[in-house]
Amino acid sequence: MVNSILHHLSRCLRILVMLPLGVVGLRAAEEPSTAEILQEIRALRARLGALEALVEQRVADDGAAPVASDVPSLAPVAATPRPVAPAQPAAAMPAPMVRAPAAPRVALYGYVKADAFYETRDTYVDALPFWACADDATHNNGDGEFGLTAKESRFGAKIDGGDVLGGHLRGQFEFDFYGDLGLSGHHAYTPRTRHALVEWKGGDWSVLAGQTWETYLVTFPQTVNFTAYNFQGQLGLRRSQVRVTRRMELGDERRVTAxxxxxxxxxxxxxxxxxxxxxxxxxxxDMPVLEYNLEYQSPALRAAVAGFYGREHLGPIGGFGARDFDAWAVIAGGEIPLGASFTLRGSVWTGTNLDSAWGGIGQGINLGRSETIDATGGWAQLGWAVAPDVSLNFGYSWDNPDDNALNAGQRTLNESLLVxxxxxxxxxxxxGLELMQLRTGYKGAATATAERVQSMVKFGF
Structure with missing residues (x-):
């Protein structure tokens, strides 16, 4: 019995040893030799080269993809017969793929900013101290006011669109959370679009379309509070526009930009x-606002003359018939480096009907007289780079509407001092830390004064 078992085990071992050898032999009988495989690879390479040449020729001629009849055939390769899948019909072959344009590169940026402030008098509007409010039935100005907000925090994206039409394309989108200035906005921040634009630059020319800074802005003050002197002496903010820019190099790091x-x-x-x-x-x-800016820049000076012209149309109102009201301003300003540590910057302006340009302390047309309100103003700020990571700013601003064009109770002068x-x-x-005094005059009423301290913490990315 033992011999019988050993005999069966011996037979099983022989079968296990011979089985792989048989499989290898079957495969060798079914598949082509190494020489045949190399021959077929060379033929496939030749066919691929012919296809690539055909695609390039057709695209160069008229951009058309090759049809099935254009595809070169492959000569059969002699090989040991073996089962193969049926050939796909030529008409069903996919057309050669055309390279898609590269995806735009997007760079995200922004910051988180928390502001805390205390003021001795109510200002318009809370964290945005545009002017000091007068004593009246709607304002209890005997008490101070404290606030804390993170609404200035912002988020943006800069998009590199690559080269097109002989120039370079870029885009930008940015928003903050000042979309609601009412009481509901204190706790449920509302996004607000700041920038949404596309710009093409080619050589000395550029064309921009979308919302961004007013074209007539010449320089910006450095403030902790978010007003940046609007209604206090700085005209302009952001507006949708189509802008053309020409930059002219004069040599020696001097240039003129129109x-x-x-x-x-x-x-x-x-x-x-x-x-x-x-x-x-x-x-x-029925007309757009026309904006312009002519700037000269050198290592010793940056100066600009800018402005705008627009119009408003009112139907019959207040006993007056329908008529148009002009809105315009002329602005001059810039920056002057004073040594290695100081910079003087600012602007002055004059114009009429400027409430849409953040001027005239928010007063543009006197409806009782059916006339526009003239105003002049400006601001100046001395910046001091105390150290590479510390800077101080000392500033003064004023916005002065024409008193003769105002009614009793309207704002006659708005000025600020800050450090x-x-x-x-x-x-x-x-x-950041800022101390500010804001004084607002009223026609036929006492001047309102608010002292204000504001601190900030900002984390950028």
Whole structure:
């Protein structure tokens, strides 16, 4: 019995040993030799080269993809017969693929900013101290006010669109959270578009379309509070526009830049319908706002002359018939380095009907007289780089409407004094502190004065 078992085990071992050898022999009988495989590979390479040459020729001729009849055939390769899949019909072969344009490169940026402030008198509007409010039935100005907000925090994206039409394409989108200035916005922040634009640059020319800074802005003050002197002496903010820019190099790091734009007509700061016809008064004037800026820049000076012209149309109102009201301003300003540590910057302006340009302390048209309100103003700021990571700024600003064009109780003068400091702690963290006095005059009433202190913590990325 033992011999029988050993005999069966011996047979099983022989079968296990011979089985792989048999499989290998079967495969060798079915598949081509190494020489045949190499021959077939060479034929496939030749066919691929012919296909690539055909695609390049057809695209160069008329951009058309090759049809099935254009595809070169492959001569059969002698090989040991073996089962093969049926050949795909030529008409079903996919057309050669055309390379798609590269995806735009996107760089995200922004910052988180927390502000805390205390003021001795109510200002308009809370964290945005545009002017000091007068004593009246709607304001209890005997008490101070404290606030804390993170609404200035912002998020943006810069998009590199690559080269097109002989130039370079870029885009930008940015928003913050000042979309609601009412009480509901204190706790449920509302996004607000700041920039949304596309710009093409080629050589000395560029063309921009979308919302961004007003073309007539010449320089910016450095403030902790978010007003940046609007209604206090700085004209302009952001507006939708189509802008053309020409940059002319003069040599020795000197250049002249000319800008011209057709901008969105806008009555008042956020649009106005003074005649109650459910149309923005500026849009009803049937023309865009014309904006311009001519700037000279050198290592010793940056100076610009800029301005705008627009129009508002009002129907019959206040006993007066329908008529157009001009809105315009002429602005001069810039920056002057004073040694290695100091910079003097600012602007001055004059014009009329400037409430849509953040001037005239928000007053543009006197409806009782059916006339525009003239105003002059400006600001100046001395910046001091105390150290590589510490800077101080000392500033004064004023916005002065024509008293003769105002009614009793309207704002006659708005001026501010401030000093602030910024400390770049490191890791994109910046601390700031600002002391400010804001004085607002009223026709036939006492001047309102608010002292204000504001601190900030900003983390950028």
């Amino acid at each position: 800008k011209f734009a057709l901008a969105e007509p806008l009555g008042g700061v956020h649009g106005a319908d003074l005649d109650g016809d459910h149309q923005d008064d500026a849009a009803d004037a 602030n400091g910024f400390w770049n702690v490191g890791s994109n963290l910046t601390l």
